[in-house]
Amino acid sequence: MSLNNDKVRATSHELLQAQAHVWNHIFQFINSMSLKCEVQLGIPDVIHNHGQPTSLSNLISSLNVHPSKAHFIARLMRILVHSNFFAQDQQDLDDEAEEKAVVVYSLTPASRLLLKEGPLSTRQFLLMNLDPVLIDPFHLMGTWCQMNNNGNHDQPASPFEMAHGRSFWGLAAQQPKLGSLFNDAMEADSQLLARAVVEECEGVFEGLNSLVDVGGGTETMAKNIAKAFPNINCTVFDQPHVIANLQGTDNLDFVGGDMFEKIPPANAIFLKWILHDWSDDESVKILKKSREAIRSKKGGKVIILDINVSADNKKMDKKSIETQLMWDMLMMVHLNGKERNEAEWEKLFWTAGFSHYKITHTLGLRSLIEVYP
Known part of the structure; x- marks a missing residue:
């Protein structure tokens, strides 16, 4: 009985892995469209023009997005960071009351190729x-x-x-x-x-x-x-x-x-x-x-x-x-x-x-x- 159960568990695992593989390919277009949105909003240019890693709040304030949509930018950045179009780090801020750390974003070689005025822009x-x-x-x-x-x-x-x-x-x-x-x-x-x-x-x-x-x-x-x-x-x-x-x-x-x-x-x-x-x-x-x-x-x-x-x-x-x-x-x-x-x-x-x-x-x-x- 245990051998049969092991076989069932293995088969279920394979099916779930196969499902994840299928889903990943079904949703590949989301990566492309997220990338297009990044370019349309000018996110690489904002970070580049800032001259240093940029916090989410600074990024949002520089983008032409409606205030009601501002909270979506963090989710957009999350998938773009995962796809290696931006690097994410923690930056300590000196505050009189307490030390704070905020998430900051910087460009990667891939996002540098998406700069509007970049010499090698794609x-x-x-x-x-x-x-x-x-x-x-x-x-x-x-x-x-x-x-x-x-x-x-x-x-x-x-x-x-x-x-x-x-x-x-x-x-x-x-x-x-x-x-x-x-x-x-x-x-x-x-x-x-x-x-x-x-x-x-x-x-x-x-x-x-x-x-x-x-x-x-x-x-x-x-x-x-x-x-x-x-x-x-x-x-x-x-x-x-x-x-x-x-x-x-x-x-x-x-x-x-x-x-x-x-x-x-x-x-x-x-x-x-x-x-x-x-x-x-x-x-x-x-x-x-x-x-x-x-x-x-x-x-x-x-x-x-x-x-x-x-x-x-x-x-x-x-x-x-x-x-x-x-x-x-x-x-x-x-x-x-x-x-x-x-x-x-x-x-x-x-x-x-x-x-x-x-x-x-x-x-x-x-x-x-x-x-x-």
Whole structure:
């Protein structure tokens, strides 16, 4: 009887653990929305501007919240502290009557990335991805998966298209707000990544005298490369309306066009976070145009900055791999694109006519891939 009871207790424990696991995933969106609320209220900026750890009362007095909602801020801060977006400590206060200790909050590296005026802010990136326009399509994943899209061009190519009646790019062109959010988010990401690329991957640019940043947006990545390597003539290649009114420098220029038609010639073609937006067939087309654009087949190359799923499991923790897989779902829902593992990358390269490649895992969740004709 005791053995049976032990078995029942063990099974009950497993069920409760499983329930907690399910609940945790059901409520993951609360972490995201709490983070969005933090940014909307400007909590990181208030703490940063205070110049030292901030008490709850000082924080509330500096926020634009209604007095009737002030008591909710402590609960919001509790979950944000648990998620490591703020650090919490006790601070002793000298008081004539008695010594008092109050809870104070300070920034962490993560919350510093959410400062409105921070040099490496990911605030715009957060606001874009948590906008209802991008969240709503996820509610349609199940219905979309049940639809037959083979050869039927009348069916939506993605849950995003199903939700909004047009592709992400089509809606971004129609709605300036979405287009602006996207451009600001990509610029913010490039600010953060550009420094890492220049510092960690300097050897990748040795021997080059020209580089085309395909889909380079508002110049952030190319500008940093041009500044770090003045001997390289850099060209930002993007749609004409994206680069309109942008002024070049001595070794930085702008060219408008369509990467599916023709890419300007250079020693190196740079593709930062481009190919994951597109299907395999479309990615092969981009890679073929990139190969055609390489001036010197000897020494020329395509430089790709993108996710390589589960790259080097010994160095990448389970949480980071989960983030990569979340990105893959994001690409599926919004763009009909995908994140790829090395075997999938290799297939693209061979199909596009390249001879060999090299992958460097030094950029966090993303890898740098050099592909040669």
